[in-house]
Amino acid sequence: MRNIRNILSVVCGYAAAVIGAGFASGQEIISFFVKYGKYSIIGVLLSCIIFSVFAYAVLSVCVEKNIETYSDYLNNFFRHNIRKIVEIITLLFAISTVCVMTACAGEMLFILFGIKKIFGAIIFNAVCGMIFFMNNKKIMGINSILGAIIIFGIIFCCFYILRFREHQVFSNEVKMTVSSISYAGYNLITTGAILAGMSRFLQDRKEAAVASVMSGVVLFVMMLLIWTVLEIYYGKINLGEIPMLTMALRQNKVFGAIYGIMLFFAVITTDVSNGFNVLDIASRKIGKNVVVFFMTVIAVAMSGAGFSKIINTAYRLCGYGGLVLVFYVIYNFIKNMNKVENECKNENTKVKLAKNKHNRL
Template identity: 25%
Template sequence: MKKWTGVLQVSFTYVGTVVGAGFATGQEILQFFTRYGWMATFTIGISTFLFIWLGIKLMILANDVGAKSYEDLNKLLFGEKAGGWVSLLTLISLFGVSTVMLAGSGAVFSEQLGFPHQLGLLFTLVLAYILLVRGMDAIMAVNTVVVPLMGGFICLIVWQTIGTPGAGNWLTLESDYPAVRIWFSPLLYAAFNLTMAQAVLVPLGVRVGDRSVLRWGGIIGGIWIGVMLLAGHFALSAHMPGITQYDIPTGQLIHRVGPVLQLLFVLVIYGEIFTTLLSDVYGLVLQLEQRTRWSYQVLLPVILCLCYFVSQVGFKTLLSSLYPLFGMLSLAWLVLMILRRSPASGGA
């Protein structure tokens, strides 16, 4: 029982690290999969396979080499010198994504809950600090709550979609996009999310230690991500192309279930943004701790304050300017991760 509790904690942490604002709102599913029509079912399968295979490989590699942070893993993949530069770029990426998540939390407070934007930012900062002082234990505990709730709402969205006139669109929807772009999309999606997830998966792999727990946690977590992607695609396809006009497509899918569940869904979206913020800031602080020799307790409030100041730029501006840059770096990381063999097992 203790072992399977560990497996579930690993899988929840994995899912919670990957599933952020873009996933919860439906924008990521729409942009990377649903707009490509019926072929999205197959490309989701490719992403799911990569999440299972490389998620396991990442955690076990980190465990094999006793990595203190993702920089140790990047040096293993890219070499000592190049790995240092890649880690620096990853550090910048993590900081950028952290500011995007923080700005997103303010947007949820102002646009969905009717509270002041700055109140949302400050509330999120204080809550993040309180939890991150506890480290990995807090990240795992929060994901154990948020991830099942998100899974429940995805099931509700699917239930609402079954029987609607467009329920079969996920198997018949056509797309005018070129095949190269369609098949490239799942690689880019998995690459970006796994590159960012290493900030938590590397220390998680070292902390857990038990390879079978890591392997099963990666399998369950990867499958869970894939099922949620497919469920979201199924529901969004039923409302194509009109659903593309909304900033929060999943919010439109659940608007018929009543105000109480709508409010809970908004809180779940906030929870997913928050778990990604926790994961990225945690990985960022560990990396800076290794590079600067400053203590975790000193770096944590400094990083959170810097995130606050940069987040003033705004959620949409940060999202549109930073994510394409991070995506290209992630592809190089993905290729080397696929090619790398585990030093302990001779393969992965």
Template identity: 25%
Template structure:
């Protein structure tokens, strides 16, 4: 019984780690998708949490029932053979785009917050992610089980410090500072963006575990954990919204106000969360590309990282602001079909 609960929490933490990457941990996603909408951001977070739980579980269970070792089988089930192939190509492009954003995020983290080289941050991330990718799903489960609880605990500590310093204002009275797109459209885009990318890990994870009780509980644990972290991140950013509006790493600016030691610990955790998403995305990319090209996995992963490194100079905040919403709109069809499609049988 203890082993089942351990695996359940591993599933939940892996779900959280798959969603929380450079954009989330740095505060950029909270800022762009929620915080700028003032009091409406809290409604958006509640809606997101519910759909992450419901649809994340459905995705894993479908993966288990199909025995799918990559997102390709999942998309063929949802869209049919012909449209499913087009969706697989789109997801591959999206995963690569987010891989580029993760590397750009590590570069921005090292450059803006630590005063170190952009390239140093990128290459250290590539080395660690490469090593964990060679371990497959076991590597993804182990790194998330280690990093995610620390990040959740740290965010609770940050909000506690804010409460102690009397930074809490009437958050429910905050007016939006951005009118377009509508807050609900931004929320739906955020849900679609994260779910369509999470399939690269959640689908094969479901197929690997297959125990639907574990998958359902793990999905809800992951979604509730995400909701708590979204709520905390949004609150903290809204306390300092004017100051962090143009920052590449908004949460880093906030943490710097608490103290240097705390800031360094936070930046280490942000880097860890970036790695969890980077590892998952590259794992999904490699699993998909292996079906199209017949080269060794090590060379395939190396090629993905090298090309992503060359494109990471576009800039992290630009990628989050423009690329992520575009990917979210592209994923709306998958979310709709995930809602209406009848579950497959074993």
């Protein structure tokens, strides 16, 4: 029972790291999938396969070598120069994500309460700034709980909207691009830190495999449901900056408020996860207080560019950089596995030769 609970903690924590404002709002699903037509569902499946493979590549190594931090994980696989490049890519993406979360929070508070976006962004960053001074491990535990709430909330809300949908017709556009792969790429740039930190809940590679597969399935179910809702309405109504919140508010104000709360949880979990990544890397050079201050200023300033615009530019660019990192991690994992297998075979061969020699004597 305890093993199952621990595996679910890893699944929810990983899902919480992937499910940010862009995911839960539906803006990412439109930008990277829906706008390319109904066959973009293949891209959704491909992304989730990459999510699972990457999770197993990181978790299995961390469990086997008793690694609990992403820095230790990078030290095991990357040479000094390459590790520095990975840290720079991670830092840039983490800051971009904090900006996106800030923009989404400002947009949400404007839609729901009429608060000016700039003030909403400042309020959100003030709350997150206080969280950054809390214990990192406690935050990871809270992320897992919020992740479970978000998963349930997204699935329930999507089924509710589909049950009472106004349109029955799907779009006829058929286009496929590398968007699905770049989507997985940028989402996985910083999740390695989350996976490394949560690997302590797992005992062996078998549990790592189960957690990885379950994570991919959970993410696929949520992405499929959001994709289905938005594919039905895309091009037929104005979905706004936060499409899923627009759809929720079309049902009724109470349902819109419920989805708004769940979306806020998604924004917080992702902002905090990426904020800690920024702190982990940047605070080695300058003080923690200075990092939090500059991160807040940059996030509020960049949020003025607009939620969807940042996703379509910064995220897409980071996606291609993230792909290099993801495939390098998977390549090193496969290489390490082959090395371990060869060592085992050589060891078995030595044992057999020793036994044969002993028998002859």
